[in-house]
Amino acid sequence: MSTYDVIIRNGHIVTEETIVQGDIGIKAGKIAVIVVGQSIETEAEGEINAKGLHVFPGLIDSHVHFNEPGRTEWEGLETGSKSLAAGGITTFIDMPLNSTPPTINRENLVLKKAASERKSMVNARFWGGLVPENINDLKDLFEDGVLGFKAFMSPSGITDFNHVDDVTIYKGMKEIARLGSLLAVHAESTVICEQLAQEKIAEGHTSARDFTASRPIISEIEAVRRIISYAEATGCKLHIVHASSRKVVEVINEAKHRGVDVTVETCPHYLSLTVKDLEEKGGLAKCCPPLRDESEVDDLWKAVANGEIDVIASDHSPAPPSMKEIKNGDYFKAWGGISGAQSTLNILLTEGHFKRGLPLQKIAELTGAKPAKLFGLFPNKGTIKAGSDADLAIVDLNKSFELKKEDLYYRHQQSPYVGKTFNGKVITTLVNGQVVFQNGEIIKEIEKTV
Incomplete structure (x- = not known):
């Protein structure tokens, strides 16, 4: 059995206090360990290469x-x-x-x-x-x-x-x-x-x-x-x-x-x-x-x-x-x-x-x-610390994009921001350790109701 469910490797980890480069080990929906300046030596069931990317809470x-x-x-x-x-x-x-x-x-x-x-x-x-x-x-x-x-x-x-x-x-x-x-x-x-x-x-x-x-x-x-x-x-x-x-x-x-x-x-x-x-x-x-x-x-x-x-x-x-x-x-x-x-x-x-x-x-x-x-959610939410929930946004600050109507997931694909060019793009989103969005796609199935 792997030590961690997911390891995010080589990311620039952004908190409200610092930016450091390191690895994040995730287990059972929580951040189990953060290793700065070196790699987590063990393997995981899943790995995300965040080299050159920023990992936000x-x-x-x-x-x-x-x-x-x-x-x-x-x-x-x-x-x-x-x-x-x-x-x-x-x-x-x-x-x-x-x-x-x-x-x-x-x-x-x-x-x-x-x-x-x-x-x-x-x-x-x-x-x-x-x-x-x-x-x-x-x-x-x-x-x-x-x-x-x-x-x-x-x-x-x-x-x-x-x-x-x-x-x-x-x-x-x-x-x-x-x-x-x-x-x-x-x-x-x-x-x-x-x-x-x-x-x-x-x-x-x-x-x-x-x-x-x-x-x-x-x-x-x-x-x-x-x-x-x-x-x-x-x-x-x-x-x-x-x-x-x-x-x-x-x-x-x-x-x-x-x-x-x-x-x-x-x-x-x-x-x-x-x-x-x-x-x-x-x-x-x-x-x-x-x-x-x-x-x-x-x-x-x-x-x-x-x-x-x-x-x-x-x-x-x-x-x-x-x-x-x-x-x-x-x-x-x-x-x-x-x-x-x-x-x-x-x-x-x-x-x-x-x-x-x-x-x-x-x-x-x-x-x-x-x-x-x-709102009484800290430190489970809102930060990247050992013991916090593994809620994370991985962002490429070097990517720019023009927001198009078809990019929007709203029920009605309308927004005053359509047509604007943005610097910095969300690549991956994890909720409680599970990847729910990656490379422009929602990848978690949602239960449908009749």
Whole structure:
């Protein structure tokens, strides 16, 4: 019998702290040994030659919408998890909305878990929802394993997942604090966004820039300041998702410095796309908060480099093509959500490492170690250490490619990144020691349901 199931040989091993060259021995889904500067002498049942390649911790995408058990015509766990595997992502945390039924009680979480066990080819974890009607369900959801709760401070666009008023969110935060969990919030001001949108539409101003102007940065700042004050009053751990501007991040970091337990996420689209892309690509580039100007993109990268951002996640929010169409020039009516989960690492390497000199260790930290620590998965996930799960992404930094529609594993092969040239290509992805993606192909069979 071989000592190891798999040995990855001669790779440049990237962690949140270092880059070293060596071998990784994998046994029973775990990293059994890391040998630096020399070879593992024994043989294995399978070997991967990673000479000249970089081995990253499998990425953790803590913000996806996979639309299952119901509404799978939008995405679904099978196609969604395949796209993650192709992008080097080995763990996701699925948001409680956009699927039917939403994950707002124990019964609905059971359905979500059952679907993921049948269909997901990567590690699945789940958010619970905080909505006006379910404060009494939070304890059950927490005890059944959700890693945190998600609430909207403005309308979500989904009729079965209501946004929370200030009293509800305050009461919910008190309960979440009591449970020792955390609350993630979509932070935009309902008053500012709705009033500005009504004014724009009444005037017949419905262009891409009109839509963006209706959801200004100050709307995020107002909501963030308000929710931070509730966090201070309740002691609830807080996570702000998809910050679109460094101006928002600065407010969060001011709160951190005075002792508030708050973290912040941004997304690859805010680090690579602008309102000009929204004009050119139409509904494929529509999201909320909206894309900003190029100067905001550059400032967000400075925040990343300076350690002001805690997590980078995709906010993969797909929809059928018909819902993404811009009809009669009206950007207000199309569904808002970016399909981008497969491209997260490509964007961080191309725009961050190659264009701006962001260290590879920083990418590993933002997509691995930090989310793993935040959501209680470290050190099993998010790093490369003896004893950690063998969730790994092997990348060729010397390969460039143009993303084509047919490369995408999404149910609907659409993305604002199609046509872009990326530097750095995922060659192999391992989940719990098993190769699930290699050389452009998904190679693990997924159990099909009738």
